[in-house]
Amino acid sequence: MSTLTSSIVNIALPVMSRAMSVPTSQITWVASSYLIVTCMFLLPFGKMGDLFGKARVFKIGTIxxxxxxxxxxxxxxxxWILSMRAIQALGASMTLSTNAGIITETFTKEQRGLALGxxxxxxxxxxxAGPGLGGLILTYLPWNYIFWVNVPVGLIAIILGxxxxxKAKNKSEGKVDTLGMLVLIxxxxxxxxxxxxxxxLGFMSLIFLSLMIMTIILLFGFIYLEKRAPNPVINFHLFNNVDFSLSLLATILVYGINFVVNIIEPIYLEQNRLISTDLAGLILISFPIIxxxxxxxxxxxxxxxxxxxxxxxxxxxxxISQAGxxxxxxxxxxxxxxxxxGFVGLGNGLFQAPTNVLVMNSVTKDQLGIASGLLGFSRNTGMTIGAIFANILLFSGISMNLGHSTIDYPVAQPSAFIFGMRFTFWITAAVLLxxxxxQLTVNFRRKNA
Incomplete structure (x- = not known):
């Protein structure tokens, strides 16, 4: 439900814009606000799961x-809907930050790969499933049902939970690092x-630059506080483990590159090849199914x-997929x-389980919640950065081919788009290489240590 509601809303935004008489530029915040609030609270709730019990946090989040x-x-x-989406995201962050930790605690090391896979x-x-289910709902029912579809599933989950x-026991040891959590949020x-x-608004806008400067200042402040906190939200010694750090970095990069594919391929199919939307959808849904x-x-x-x-x-x-x-x-x-x-789907399918296992096996039992939160945070960070760099790389390549800067599809010179697309995928292939x-270097050093 937590991932479904991220994707199902996007297809309903035009309908909601008309129903609420809100411009398109504003209605997109129904989707964006969910992402922002989820990411703000993933790590704090991961830590709360370690302190007070992951199952307890998960159950409350589901409710x-x-x-x-x-x-x-x-x-x-x-x-109203922005406020409710923020609360919905709060609940989602409580489940997303604890689920991998609960799975890791439940299964032995010999079973975790299959479970996390x-x-x-x-x-x-x-x-x-979001776009397809959302389209089906909007064909026969009002937009409200894209949210209400969660309710019966949620009630079943609450009962099963x-x-x-x-039954969660209070695991709290020491004082909660309230100031650290606030700064992290x-x-x-x-x-x-x-x-x-x-x-x-553009990456040279004053608002963007101001928020990035604020992020850097807050990050340094957070690190300063955490190194002196008796019970820090994030124990930075976790990052000394190469498997842990490299797997989180890999999660960010792979999810980012997935979003690059998700953004560029529809443009290629529909605008360059002039393929119908329904056929393009069938082609693009094939690799997630794999x-x-x-x-x-x-x-x-x-x-x-x-x-x-x-x-x-x-x-x-x-x-291979990116080079292809x-x-x-x-x-x-x-x-x-x-x-x-198909290679994209195959590579992604093979990537998820071992990476999750490497992250979760790298930490002690009392750090499983924060590790689970960091996995979720890495996924969302990757998707957000991927969406940004898809456009930056694509239009940089197109502009190089045209000889002048552009941010639009080059209708008169479709070959420039092909150049930009190829340029982008060679970059992503190089990043993965x-x-x-x-990864090979770390594995070699481990075997010869």
């Missing part, structure tokens, strides 16, 4: 999310608000052959394009 989903469906004005499938399913999840809020406004199928199998492989080995293979598959997409032009057959997109080399 908040379900109630807010019900209230989001009432058309009481633009500011299955979890990755559900996350992917929520993301890809009471029956299945363990403000840091994440400033970062994501800046990134979103930067896309809308990811959903492969993820649990990758978890089993990770349990059997080791997470480092499967993670390296996943990066190799993703490098970098060879595509306006005459490439759709079959060949689907092969390269650097990550792959880093």
């Amino acid at each position: 908040i999310f379900t109630i807010a989903s019900l209230l989001c469906g009432f058309n009481l004005g633009f500011f 299955s979890f990755g499938s559900v996350v992917a399913l929520g993301s890809i 009471q029956i299945v999840l363990p 403000l840091t994440a809020g400033s970062l994501f608000m800046g990134l979103i406004l930067g896309q809308q 990811q959903i199928i492969v993820s649990p199998f990758a978890g089993w492989l990770s349990d059997k052959f080791g997470s480092h080995f499967i993670a390296a293979i996943s990066l190799a598959m993703l490098i 997409l970098a060879t595509v032009n306006h005459t490439t057959s759709l079959g060949i394009l689907c092969v390269w997109l 650097g990550l792959f080399i880093a």
Whole structure:
């Protein structure tokens, strides 16, 4: 539900804009506010899960999310729905920051790959099911039902949670680092608000630059406070573990590159190849479906052959996918394009389980909540940065080919778009190659230590 509601809302924004008599530039904040608030609270609630019990935080989050989903469906004005979306995101952040920790505690090390791989499938399913389910709902029902669809599922989850999840005991040891949590919330809020406004207003705008400066100041302030706190929100010694740090970096980069593919390929299919929207949708939905199928199998492989080995293979598959997409032009057959997109899905499916296992196995039991929160934060950071760099790289390439700066699709010179698209995918392939080399280097040093 948490990932579904991120993607399902986007398709309903034009309908909601008309129903509320709100301009398009404002209605997009219904989607953006959910992302910002979720990212602001992922890490604090991960820490709260470690202190007071992950199951307890998860259960409360499910209740908040379900109630807010019900209230989001009432058309009481633009500011009402923004407020309810913020509360909905608060509940979502409580579940997203604890779910991987609960799974890790529940399963043995020999079973975690399959468990976390299955979890990755559900996350992917929520993301890809949103547009299709949203379109189906809007065909027959008012827009309110895109939120109300969460309610019956939420009620079932609340009941099952009471029956299945363990009774949480108060685990609190020491004082909660309230000031550290507040500064962390403000840091994440400033970062994501800046990134979103930067896309809308430009990355040289005063608002964007001010928010980035504020983010840096807050980040340094947070580090200063945490190094002196008796019970810090984030123990920075966690990042001394190479598996932990490299896996989080890999999560940011891979999710970012996925968003690059998600943004550029629809433009290529619909504007360059003039393919109908429904056929383009069928082509683009193929690689997430492969990811959903492969993820649990990758978890089993990770349990059997080791997470480092499967993670390296996943990066190799993703490098092939990006290099393949970098060879595509306006005459490439759709079959060949689907092969390269299939490698995207295969690489992603193989990536999720071993990476999650490497992160969660790198921390002690009392740090599972914050590790789970950092995984969720890395995913959202990657998606946001990917959306930004997709446009920056694409239009930089187009501008180089045209010989002048542009931010529009070059209708008169479609070959310039092909150049920009190829330029972008060669860059993403190079980034993944650097990550792959880093992974191999770490594995080599570990074996020879």
